[in-house]
Amino acid sequence: MVDLSIGKGRFRNVLAYIVGIALVIILIAPPLYMISISLKTGRDVFSMPPKFIFTPSFENYKEIFASRGFLETVYNTVIISVLSTLLTEMIGAMAAYSIAKFRTGGRPVLYSVLIMRVLPSVVLGLPLFIMFSKMRILDTIEGLTLAYIGFLLPNTVWLMIPFFQGISKSIEEAARIDGCTNFRTFASVSLPLCRSGLIVTTVYNITGAWNHFYYALTLAPTKTRVLSVEASQYVGEYAVQWGTVAAISAVLIIPPAILIFFIQKQLVAGLALGGVKG
Amino acid sequence: MKTKRTHIGNRGLLAWCDDHLGIIFILPAMAILCLLVIYPLFFNINMSLHKVNMLNFKSSGWDFVGLRNYADVLTDKTVLMSLLRTFLFMVVTVAGQVVLGMVGALTLNTKIKAKGLFTVSVLLPMMMTPIAVGLFWRILFNRQWGLINYFIGLLGFDPVPWLYESGTAFAAVCFVQIWWGVSFVILVLLGGLSSLPPEQFEAAEIDGATKWQSFRYITLPGMKSVLNTVIMLRAIDAFREFDLIYTLTQGGPGDSTRVFSLQLYLTSFESHNFSVGAAEAMILTLITLVLASGLIKSLSEGENG
Numbered sequence: 307m308v309d310l311s312i313g314k315g316r317f318r319n320v321l322a323y324i325v326g327i328a329l330v331i332i333l334i335a336p337p338l339y340m341i342s343i344s345l346k347t348g349r350d351v352f353s354m355p356p357k358f359i360f361t362p363s364f365e366n367y368k369e370i371f372a373s374r375g376f377l378e379t380v381y382n383t384v385i386i387s388v389l390s391t392l393l394t395e396m397i398g399a400m401a402a403y404s405i406a407k408f409r410t411g412g413r414p415v416l417y418s419v420l421i422m423r424v425l426p427s428v429v430l431g432l433p434l435f436i437m438f439s440k441m442r443i444l445d446t447i448e449g450l451t452l453a454y455i456g457f458l459l460p461n462t463v464w465l466m467i468p469f470f471q472g473i474s475k476s477i478e479e480a481a482r483i484d485g486c487t488n489f490r491t492f493a494s495v496s497l498p499l500c501r502s503g504l505i506v507t508t509v510y511n512i513t514g515a516w517n518h519f520y521y522a523l524t525l526a527p528t529k530t531r532v533l534s535v536e537a538s539q540y541v542g543e544y545a546v547q548w549g550t551v552a553a554i555s556a557v558l559i560i561p562p563a564i565l566i567f568f569i570q571k572q573l574v575a576g577l578a579l580g581g582v583k584g
Numbered sequence: 585m586k587t588k589r590t591h592i593g594n595r596g597l598l599a600w601c602d603d604h605l606g607i608i609f610i611l612p613a614m615a616i617l618c619l620l621v622i623y624p625l626f627f628n629i630n631m632s633l634h635k636v637n638m639l640n641f642k643s644s645g646w647d648f649v650g651l652r653n654y655a656d657v658l659t660d661k662t663v664l665m666s667l668l669r670t671f672l673f674m675v676v677t678v679a680g681q682v683v684l685g686m687v688g689a690l691t692l693n694t695k696i697k698a699k700g701l702f703t704v705s706v707l708l709p710m711m712m713t714p715i716a717v718g719l720f721w722r723i724l725f726n727r728q729w730g731l732i733n734y735f736i737g738l739l740g741f742d743p744v745p746w747l748y749e750s751g752t753a754f755a756a757v758c759f760v761q762i763w764w765g766v767s768f769v770i771l772v773l774l775g776g777l778s779s780l781p782p783e784q785f786e787a788a789e790i791d792g793a794t795k796w797q798s799f800r801y802i803t804l805p806g807m808k809s810v811l812n813t814v815i816m817l818r819a820i821d822a823f824r825e826f827d828l829i830y831t832l833t834q835g836g837p838g839d840s841t842r843v844f845s846l847q848l849y850l851t852s853f854e855s856h857n858f859s860v861g862a863a864e865a866m867i868l869t870l871i872t873l874v875l876a877s878g879l880i881k882s883l884s885e886g887e888n889g
Contacts, residue, residue, distance in 0.1 A: 322694040329688050330705045333767065337708065339731060340720035352729045401613035408606025415610075417880055422621050424817075424876045426824035428845040429865040432852045433624035433631065436641055456620030459613060487598075488605040517713035519827045524853055534715045538831055541719065548723050555716035566711045570704055 337559065344552035351548050366553035375531065383532040386447055387515040390454035394511050395504065397455075398462035403492055405463065406470035407478075416467075422460035427520040430456070435524055445529040453521040458514055462507045469503030470496060502572045509569055513562040533558055625869070632862035641858055653863035662839065663864065666847040673758060673843055674822040680762040681818055682811070685769025690799075692770065693777045710767035718831025721760045722747065725832075750840030753833055757841045761828060765821065769814055776810030777803070812882035820875045824868065844868060 343351055345362040370376055404410045405419075434453055435444070443449030473496055481491045497504075519534045527535065537554045601608055632653050634646035657663050692702055709717070724731050725746040733743040746756045780803065788798040804811075826845040829835065835842035835850070842850075848868060852861030 319694055319696055322691050322696050325687060325691040326696055326702050329691065330702060332763070333709050334705045336720060336724060336763075337712065340716075340723065343723065355734065356731065397612045397616060400609040404606045404609035408609075410606045410610045420880060420883075421873065421876050422617060424820045424872055424879070425621065425625075426826075426845065426868060426872060428824055428826055428848055429628070429869050429872075430621065430624045431849075432858060432861050432865060433627040434620070435852075436631075436858070437624060437627065440642065452620065455616060459616060460621075463613060487602045489602050492605070492609075513711055517715070519713070519715055519830075520849075524849075534713055534827075537713075537715050537719060541722065541831060541834075551719055551723065555719045558713045558716040562711050562713075563708060566707060567704065570707055 340552045341556050343548055344556045346549060366549040367557075370550055370554050370557070376536070379531045379533055379536050382447060382530050383516060383534075386451050386454060386532060387512050389447075390451045390458060390515050391508060391511040393451075394455050394458040394462050395508055398459055398507065399466060399497065399500070399504065401459075402463045402466035403470050403496060406467045407496070419460050419463050423464050425460075427457055427518075431520055431524040434521070438525055445526045447530055450522060450526045450530060450532070453525055454515050454518060457518070457521070458511045461514070462511060465507050465510065466500070466503050469500045473499050505569055505572050509565055513565065516562055517558070628862045628865055628869075631859055632866050634859055636859040636862070638856040638858070646859075649859070653859050654867075656860055657863050657867065662842075663844075663847055666839070666842050666844050667867075669754075669842065670823055670844040673754075673761070673825070674819055676758045677761040677765065677822050678815055678818045680758070681765045681769045682815060684762065684766050685773055685814070688766065688770040689773035689777055692774055706767050706770050708767070709764055710771070712764070714764065714825075714827035715831050717760065717764050718828050721756075721763075722832055725756055747833055748837055750838055753837060753841050757829055757832055760832060761822065761825060764828065765818055769818065772814045773807070773810060776807050780806045809882055809885050812885070813879065816875060816879035816882055820872060820879070823871060823875065 339356070342356070342358075342360075344366050345364070346357070346360055347363050347365045350357050350360050405415060434456075438444045438449050438453075441449075443452070477499070478491050478495060481495045482488075486494070517534060519538065522532045522535045523538070526532065533554075537558055540551050540554055631646075633648060633650060635649050635653075636646050640646060688706065692699065692706070696702070725733075727733060727743060727745050727748060730746070732746070736742075736744060744752055747753050784802050784806075785798055788802060793801075824845050825843060826849065829841055829843055829846055830849075833841045835846045844864070845868065848861055848864045851857050851864055
């Protein structure tokens with residue numbers, strides 16, 4: 307425990323509180339201000355000093371949800387996020403188990419997973435664009451789902467490996483002595499024990515897919531529009547309509563925020579386990 | 585009888601599969617990654633050695649031009665400036681995130697109350713879409729009605745044109761990147777801090793070490809591999825940052841915030857100069873690989889240490 311305290315008794319930790327509260331204000335105030343703008347109408351939006359007491363109105367939200375094609379955009383985003391997450395979890399858990407328990411490929415495979423994990427989407431966007439246009443899956447739900455799996459998978463494998471490594475050998479050996487096949491041991495013993503790893507990666511993947519922008523911008527710009535691309539277009543079209551811009555930002559941010567709120571403990575633990583240690 | 589035989593046959597196949605489960609389990613992932621990562625990468629290399637544009641990209645008879653695309657990229661002043669700008673962006677934002685992240689992590693590692701509340705608020709920005717982050721900082725940085733200029737006005741200064749002037753736009757973009765990335769750094773460093781052995785700090789306190797001394801001689805050396813890892817991860821992220829800058833400034837005003845990934849996007853999807861875009865992508869890959877090898881080095885040091 308690092309001691310930042312100054313003074314004695316009830317004034318211990320004063321410095322820690324000051325820094326901590328300043329940090330929270332700096333990190334929380336901008337998104338809260340944005341949400342407050344999304345609930346304002348007319349002149350309230352631009353009033354300075356900002357009005358803290360106002361009658362909230364859902365006018366801006368009504369406007370974006372009523373705009374043409376918006377519901378389809380939400381539908382596309384949800385379907386693509388859920389599909390790519392489910393497939394990535396399945397394929398990723400199997401690969402991570404293989405690397406963690408059978409040491410498939412050894413270090414070279416481990417490090418190539420890491421390299422693929424850091425390879426930018428910006429690099430692969432162009433070749434995928436040309437490949438997809440030849441395969442005629444440009445601007446489709448299938449195409450974008452496939453592209454998303456490609457960028458979610460290396461991270462999922464990487465994060466899940468330490469969870470499988472953390473399962474003690476004796477439990478799996480006991481299962482095998484009881485006559486379980488390798489597959490049975492994986493399905494009924496290791497996978498359930500790795501539940502927190504599955505939860506962490508699922509949340510990572512679903513928010514990652516929900517938030518992803520570059521592939522959506524380049525591989526599905528018109529017919530299969532998703533929320534992140536739709537929101538980015540608001541900059542030009544609604545330059546002065548802050549209420550609508552703020553509302554669509556809120557629509558983008560709130561679902562992942564709710565998800566993360568419920569599993570924050572596992573997420574922090576998962577980050578400590580998979581985020582840094584190899 | 586018949587059913588029994590097939591049963592045995594199935595068992596044989598199943599048993600074989602079960603013995604080779606390690607290989608079978610990794611095959612789907614390998615297939616996907618070959619199709620979506622490795623093949624595109626080689627496709628990109630091939631494209632960067634030919635002349636490919638909007639007119640001929642669907643045909644297969646591309647003219648071979650050797651390294652001419654690379655030569656074009658590396659002699660283009662706009663591209664070189666954007667590379668330089670990206671390095672500057674990386675250095676400034678990584679330094680900012682690490683210093684502020686350390687302060688934040690040290691703060692959250694003390695015995696303060698309501699630690700849960702602090703942790704949640706630190707977690708929030710990390711999970712926000714860069715697109716949304718860019719959108720609301722655009723509002724906050726607005727010249728006439730933005731909240732930031734309002735506070736600057738309260739302090740008695742003239743409003744700053746933030747995103748509308750080259751120098752301030754670059755500073756604003758760096759600031760938002762730090763704001764967004766510092767959460768991740770805090771959380772990872774917090775994990776590292778809580779795993780430091782408390783005995784050393786107690787011993788240092790008994791020996792009369794100042795707080796700065798115990799930070800300098802116990803905390804920092806103990807955190808070396810965690811710090812290295814987090815620096816490399818954030819450096820890689822800074823070098824490929826696209827979403828945030830795309831929404832904040834789209835590279836402008838002029839090309840004052842046009843980082844390399846944005847340059848690559850514009851070459852490929854606005855000018856439709858696919859082969860030059862591919863060459864730029866390979867340069868970005870190379871830089872990422874150099875940074876990633878640093879990451880691998882610090883990770884394996886962490887394993888041994």
